[in-house]
Amino acid sequence: MKEDPGYFDYWPYENRPKIEWPNGAKVAFWVAPNIEYYELNPPANPQRAPWPTPAPSLPGYTVRDWGNRVGHIRQMELLDKYGIRGSISLSTALCDHHPEIIELCKERDWEFFSHGIYNTRYTYGMTEDQERDMIRDSMETIHKHTGQKCAGYLAPALSHSDNTLDLFAEVGTELFGDEGGIYTCDLFHDDQPTPIHLRSKKKFVSVPYSLEMNDTIAYVVNKIEPRRYGQQIKENFDRLYAEGAESGTIMCIPTHNYQVSYPHRMKAFEEALDYITSHDDVWVTTGREIAEFFLDNYYDASIADISSKQRTA
Amino acid sequence: MTLDKAYFDYPHRSYGMDHDRYDWSMLNDRKPVEWPEGKKLALWVNVPLQFFPLNQKGEPFKVPGGMTMPYPDLRHFSLRQYGNRIGIYRFLKAFDQHGVKPTFAMNTRLAETNPYLLNRIVERGDEITCHGYHMDAIHWNGLGKDVENELIKTSLESLRKLTGQEIKGWLSPAKNESDHTPDLLAANGIEYFSDWVNDDMPYQFRTSNGELTAMPLTTETEDHFVINGNKHSEDSWVEQVCDAADFLRKEADTQGGRILALNIHPWLMGQPHRIAKLEKALEYITQIDGAWPAYAGEIRNNWISQQ
Numbered sequence: 001m002k003e004d005p006g007y008f009d010y011w012p013y014e015n016r017p018k019i020e021w022p023n024g025a026k027v028a029f030w031v032a033p034n035i036e037y038y039e040l041n042p043p044a045n046p047q048r049a050p051w052p053t054p055a056p057s058l059p060g061y062t063v064r065d066w067g068n069r070v071g072h073i074r075q076m077e078l079l080d081k082y083g084i085r086g087s088i089s090l091s092t093a094l095c096d097h098h099p100e101i102i103e104l105c106k107e108r109d110w111e112f113f114s115h116g117i118y119n120t121r122y123t124y125g126m127t128e129d130q131e132r133d134m135i136r137d138s139m140e141t142i143h144k145h146t147g148q149k150c151a152g153y154l155a156p157a158l159s160h161s162d163n164t165l166d167l168f169a170e171v172g173t174e175l176f177g178d179e180g181g182i183y184t185c186d187l188f189h190d191d192q193p194t195p196i197h198l199r200s201k202k203k204f205v206s207v208p209y210s211l212e213m214n215d216t217i218a219y220v221v222n223k224i225e226p227r228r229y230g231q232q233i234k235e236n237f238d239r240l241y242a243e244g245a246e247s248g249t250i251m252c253i254p255t256h257n258y259q260v261s262y263p264h265r266m267k268a269f270e271e272a273l274d275y276i277t278s279h280d281d282v283w284v285t286t287g288r289e290i291a292e293f294f295l296d297n298y299y300d301a302s303i304a305d306i307s308s309k310q311r312t313a
Numbered sequence: 314m315t316l317d318k319a320y321f322d323y324p325h326r327s328y329g330m331d332h333d334r335y336d337w338s339m340l341n342d343r344k345p346v347e348w349p350e351g352k353k354l355a356l357w358v359n360v361p362l363q364f365f366p367l368n369q370k371g372e373p374f375k376v377p378g379g380m381t382m383p384y385p386d387l388r389h390f391s392l393r394q395y396g397n398r399i400g401i402y403r404f405l406k407a408f409d410q411h412g413v414k415p416t417f418a419m420n421t422r423l424a425e426t427n428p429y430l431l432n433r434i435v436e437r438g439d440e441i442t443c444h445g446y447h448m449d450a451i452h453w454n455g456l457g458k459d460v461e462n463e464l465i466k467t468s469l470e471s472l473r474k475l476t477g478q479e480i481k482g483w484l485s486p487a488k489n490e491s492d493h494t495p496d497l498l499a500a501n502g503i504e505y506f507s508d509w510v511n512d513d514m515p516y517q518f519r520t521s522n523g524e525l526t527a528m529p530l531t532t533e534t535e536d537h538f539v540i541n542g543n544k545h546s547e548d549s550w551v552e553q554v555c556d557a558a559d560f561l562r563k564e565a566d567t568q569g570g571r572i573l574a575l576n577i578h579p580w581l582m583g584q585p586h587r588i589a590k591l592e593k594a595l596e597y598i599t600q601i602d603g604a605w606p607a608y609a610g611e612i613r614n615n616w617i618s619q620q
Contacts, residue, residue, distance in 0.1 A: 058490055
């Protein structure tokens with residue numbers, strides 16, 4: 001085990017090279033709906049239990065099933081209304097279980113990125129080969145069902161190994177060259193894109209995905225009220241929009257169709273989306289588009305700037 | 314620690330669910346339902362009437378709302394009884410004032426030991442469903458199928474005898490089940506149950522003894538979940554219930570009848586500082602245009618007649 005994963009160098013949030021998003025936007029805004037499949041009886045992982053009570057553990061299983069049966073369509077129609085294309089963090093087994101959902105998202109040109117195969121299969125304890133095969137399976141499944149060359153990764157249930165980001169980037173290159181495996185959502189250290197060190201030296205970027213704006217963190221971990229969640233989203237946006245005049249920022253709302261889509265929560269979420277999209281200088285975009293724009297325009301300058309700020313004692 | 318090969322087998326990775334209890338189906342793909350007289354939003358107010366034993370075993374877990382302190386946990390025992398002595402009578406007044414038709418999910422043990430309360434509920438003529446034997450009688454695989462069958466049979470026979478009602482509905486304590494629970498419920502004359510919170514509308518659920526109807530009793534807006542679990546204020550709970558009602562009512566305009574299911578506990582919302590909040594929520598939802606206050610069994614029967 002390491003003291004520090006070594007993915008990123010310290011990079012102060014002042015005097016960075018200015019990022020200018022397309023059309024003068026101050027904030028790149030993206031919504032990342034997690035569309036997940038949790039198994040009723042997954043195999044045991046020695047390091048993490050899938051459910052808090054003995055199988056069949058209905059409370060957790062059934063709300064997640066609710067998300068796919070009921071919640072997905074509500075969230076999708078709301079994003080349609082505000083002109084937002086989702087960037088889906090996908091449990092790729094869902095392509096097999098619920099292809100109707102995949103079709104609906106394809107019709108809307110939403111992005112699909114890998115969130116593993118099932119959200120009840122943890123990376124903990126996998127050998128490097130096992131994890132590589134799992135990642136490859138997930139990316140090939142997305143390609144087979146959607147034609148998309150998977151660009152991003154969020155590890156299943158946020159379970160990682162020391163190899164996760166390297167493996168994802170390497171499999172991406174192996175399958176799709178420079179178009180695959182270019183960004184990660186697994187790191188929460190910044191409000192702007194940052195270059196990530198990999199053993200392959202591939203150009204690879206962390207696109208901020210925000211744990212704080214995540215509806216599951218807000219509702220299940222922090223247990224906040226729906227209206228307060230809506231208010232936090234607006235306030236998060238206000239500050240990033242203001243700072244974005246100096247240098248472009250990123251705002252992400254990661255969602256789950258079994259959290260944000262409940263009837264008692266939709267109003268607050270809609271008000272927040274309405275608020276954000278009513279501003280002029282917002283680039284409503286996807287994870288891949290942010291990653292590609294950064295890699296094409298700011299990656300090299302960022303590397304140089306970060307390098308200049310690493311002082312030796 | 315490495316993972317063996319079985320961790321990378323995906324035996325259920327195919328169309329539909331990873332079990333065979335029901336068909337995969339998205340809400341918006343289903344035929345819209347029409348409630349009686351053109352009503353749009355069924356109001357299912359569900360009231361658990363519960364007995365939490367002082368000598369709780371806590372197998373396989375301590376039931377939420379149950380004893381948490383070393384024996385004898387008088388604080389929680391008596392506070393739960395408060396609901397059956399005081400809170401419930403505040404509820405009944407509020408229901409009658411606002412024209413609510415409450416469905417009572419009753420622990421059989423409470424019916425056996427509280428004849429006054431039992432008779433009061435029976436005389437009202439509201440629907441009674443079985444909420445298991447008591448709150449510490451949790452249904453799980455550790456019981457074994459035969460023991461669980463006996464538990465279900467005894468709970469239902471006793472409650473049927475005491476209430477004079479057929480008892481067609483079931484809610485497991487803590488919504489917990491074994492792999493056999495639905496099969497055993499169907500074998501013992503149950504027609505609908507409310508343990509699976511995976512839909513906003515009823516759907517048909519397969520068992521080895523014919524089909525049950527799964528009724529959507531959401532946990533997410535339940536008083537215990539919101540106020541005790543999430544620590545939200547009573548005012549926030551009212552706001553959440555009203556927002557949910559508004560949302561579902563609007564959805565019903567384009568997608569057919571919807572159900573607002575509200576599960577409320579007399580020991581919680583029946584407190585002096587909370588009852589006015591419940592009254593406020595009831596006043597709001599019963600005045601919604603197209604609201605249909607109904608018993609769970611009525612909603613179920615109406616729904617199934619349209620399938």
